[in-house]
Amino acid sequence: MIFIGLSKVPLSPRIVTSEALKCGHAIKVEWMPPLKAKSTISSVSGYELVLTSQSDSMQQTINLSSEVRSHEFNGLKVNAAYKVNLRAKNSEGFGLSAEEQITTTAGKAKK
Secondary structure, eight states: OOOOOOOOSOOOOEEEEEEEEGGGTEEEEEEEOOOOOSTTSOOOOEEEEEEEESSSSOEEEEEEETTOOEEEEESOOTTOEEEEEEEEEETTEEOOOEEEEEEOOSSOOBO
């Protein structure tokens, strides 16, 4: 018998801003921490942020502390599509991902 109980991993964080900077050569991502669903869920201990290029095999994975609420990826291609995945972690493991699609342009990002 398999018992599926309530997970103790954090809920998904919420991406509030994702924009291209530096003439399309950088992407800045800002987020809000996940809401606490139950008092039994331990606090967020950090975040994993993954940037993947949609046109080649480039992928960057960044692990950040729980105090951090933004990150800037630099050295990117202009007029390229990227996917950002963000997930919170605690002592129980990783929660669900928040995801954004971003296309860098010389002026701004397109979602």
